[in-house]
Amino acid sequence: MHRALAFLALAAALAAGPAAALTPQELAKVVATIDERQRNSGDWKALCYMEAKEKGKTDVVYELVVYRRDEDDKQMFLFTKPRAEAGKGYLRIDKNLWLYDPAVGRWERRTERERIGGTDTRRGDLDESRLVEEYDAKFEADEKLGVYGVHRILLVAKPGVDVAFPQVRLWVDQATLSVLKRQELALSGRLMRTAYYPRWKKVFSPSKGADVWYPEEMRLFDEIEKGNSTLILIKEIDLRPLAANLFTKAWLESKSR
Numbered sequence: 672m673h674r675a676l677a678f679l680a681l682a683a684a685l686a687a688g689p690a691a692a693l694t695p696q697e698l699a700k701v702v703a704t705i706d707e708r709q710r711n712s713g714d715w716k717a718l719c720y721m722e723a724k725e726k727g728k729t730d731v732v733y734e735l736v737v738y739r740r741d742e743d744d745k746q747m748f749l750f751t752k753p754r755a756e757a758g759k760g761y762l763r764i765d766k767n768l769w770l771y772d773p774a775v776g777r778w779e780r781r782t783e784r785e786r787i788g789g790t791d792t793r794r795g796d797l798d799e800s801r802l803v804e805e806y807d808a809k810f811e812a813d814e815k816l817g818v819y820g821v822h823r824i825l826l827v828a829k830p831g832v833d834v835a836f837p838q839v840r841l842w843v844d845q846a847t848l849s850v851l852k853r854q855e856l857a858l859s860g861r862l863m864r865t866a867y868y869p870r871w872k873k874v875f876s877p878s879k880g881a882d883v884w885y886p887e888e889m890r891l892f893d894e895i896e897k898g899n900s901t902l903i904l905i906k907e908i909d910l911r912p913l914a915a916n917l918f919t920k921a922w923l924e925s926k927s928r
Contacts, residue, residue, distance in 0.1 A: 713878025726898030758927030773927035
């Protein structure tokens with residue numbers, strides 16, 4: 672009897688076939704929701720820790736403060752630890768990324784592929800999500816990632832948009848629409864980096880009038896230099912308005928004097 676019931680259940684599952692693909696409208700809504708959940712519309716300040724592991728070298732722990740003004744697409748990183756990195760920073764303004772090194776007192780322009788502090792971190796890892804603005808999305812499959820049912824989505828960079836990786840594959844939790852896994856690929860399709868997001872957290876944003884979600888923990892793995900990885904922890908979120916002159920080269924320079 673039990674075998675018969677099991678057979679009937681299997682037959683029904685096979686007859687049902689694979690889960691229906693997301694329609695273009697449903698896919699667009701999923702990607703837009705990922706962006707909207709992380710969008711603040713006001714200012715953002717967060718204390719972050721990065722632990723970098725590099726094969727054959729001693730692990731390095733960095734501490735930095737991340738500032739964002741999402742409305743104007745401005746962003747700044749200010750390193751506070753270790754001592755050798757203190758005062759170094761990055762400033763993104765007018766869609767240009769600049770690195771300031773207080774040891775030489777000079778600014779240098781960088782690309783979106785810049786390894787922040789020499790780790791596996793990219794600038795976009797600590798920014799709000801802009802998938803709709805930067806990529807065209809294609810539904811690939813509904814599948815399992817561990818115990819989670821996920822949408823697997825391929826993103827291809829839009830022409831003329833400067834991104835760290837031209838192709839991105841996402842595994843999105845079907846229940847919450849949180850990104851659980853991300854693979855980043857070269858134009859050739861070669862896998863460059865894999866990221867996991869085991870913990871998401873939310874905080875209420877007065878400027879948005881709703882919750883803002885952010886990955887409290889990120890684990891980044893270099894797929895080219897095997898054995899290299901970076902752990903990022905985002906702490907002490909503050910959504911109060913920041914000083915008007917903060918996103919300037921002069922402000923960042925003043926912090927290293």
